[in-house]
Amino acid sequence: MAAPESPSTARDLDRPGEGRLTHAPADHPAVPRGKVGVVLANLGTPDATDYWSMRRYLSEFLSDKRVVDYADWKWQPLLQLVILSRRPFTSGKAYRGIWNTEQDESPLLTITREQTRKVAKGLAERHGDRVLVDFCMRYGNPSTDSVLRRMQAEGCERILFFPLYPQYASPTTATANDQAFRTLMTLKWQPALRTVPAYFEHPAYQDALASSVREAYEAAKTPPEVLVASYHGVPKRYLLEGDPYHCQCQKTTRLLRERLGWEEEAIQTAFQSKFGPEEWVGPATVEHVAELARQGRKHIAVVSPAFSSDCVETLEEIEEEIRESFLAAGGETFTYIPCLNDRDDHIAALLSVIENELGGWV
Missing domain, CATH: 3.40.50.1400 (Rossmann fold)
Structure with a gap:
């Protein structure tokens, strides 16, 4: 009668790490598995x-x-x-x-x-x-x-x-x-x-996004009058061809507004980083913030819910180009709310x- 297989050998296929394959020859090299x-x-x-x-x-x-x-x-x-x-x-x-x-x-x-x-x-x-x-x-x-x-x-x-x-x-x-x-x-x-x-609909993600906005507003010396949710743009053709991105961005803004308990006009959606001659989804953030300033909105904040990490589109484009557009049009205080990063x-x-x-x- 054959001896029973040892417990250590029997577990080789069930546990992670290197081990001998259960039915392999004795000289078979150990392989990482599982x-x-x-x-x-x-x-x-x-x-x-x-x-x-x-x-x-x-x-x-x-x-x-x-x-x-x-x-x-x-x-x-x-x-x-x-x-x-x-x-x-x-x-x-x-x-x-x-x-x-x-x-x-x-x-x-x-x-x-x-x-x-x-x-x-x-x-x-x-x-x-x-x-x-x-x-x-x-x-x-x-x-x-x-x-x-x-x-x-x-x-x-x-x-x-x-x-x-x-x-x-x-x-x-x-x-x-x-x-x-x-x-x-x-x-x-x-x-x-x-x-x-x-x-974007996950409750924990929405909670983290809302918390980042609340914290920024509480820390601001002058409370922003409008929050602009700025998403990376895409050609309008993509929307018409079935890409759900534009719709999901709009829904992200709505869910954030509901999380915060704010009125509809307190948060606006815009899109940045236009490239090439095609028509892109809009409004364009760089133009939209300038228009807000011309309308008398002197204090705004910008958040970027499409980015999980700060990058050149947020740290350079928003913090410099879009900020400059707002201030040049008569805006007074511009608050950038960082991406969620490693919070x-x-x-x-x-x-x-x-x-x-x-x-x-x-």
Whole structure:
């Protein structure tokens, strides 16, 4: 009669970490198995602010068909020969104005790393070493491909891919997911992959967003008369073609207003970062804040509910260009309310979303 299998061997397939496959030969090498991965995905960042670093980053970003969907024969000559001969200089200047010189990286990278550290800590407290957490960028480094491959090599047979965009949009959420699936297309052994949907309606996210607004208003020396919720813009054509982003932004503003218990006119929605000749959803934030000043609204605040982390669009565009537009038109006090970044209530919201999406895996 054969001896019973030892308890340690029998558990090899059930626990994370390296172990011998239950029915493998004695000389089979140990393999990592059984872990679950969580990847936080953000937009991206250049590696530096010099011309060539900015050109590489902008070329990758603006060559993405989810971002600019014109035919290559029409778009690429214009991009490579005209736009990328000038824009790396202006974008590099913008990034230098906000660059984290201490760590020699963009604020987006610094903040995303800290968000990841806190999320990893929260999941470790709940699940031990069963769940591995990392982050990637759609454009730039660390790349989506390198992070997913590393997670698989570390034994992640299931991966939850979390684009850090509260509202779904084709140029943000969809392209992040596209990149993850491109990596899966090259793997002989694909891990199971789940993607996290838009989470702007999640009560914990709305609570964190409302708390950030209340705190800013309480700290303001002069109470703002209007709160402008400024979202990254998209061409109007995207809305007409079925992208839900514009509608989800409008709903985010409404839910925030209801959370705060404010009157409808106290919060207004606008869109920033227009690029190219097409008509974009509006109103444009830079023009809208100037109009508010001309109407006699001298004290306003701006919040960016579409960004999970402060970046060049918030720290440079809002804090400088949009602020300047408001003040030049006669405004007096301009309050920028930072993104939720690594606030504890924001991390708690992200953890709540992750726990729900990990259902059945842990």
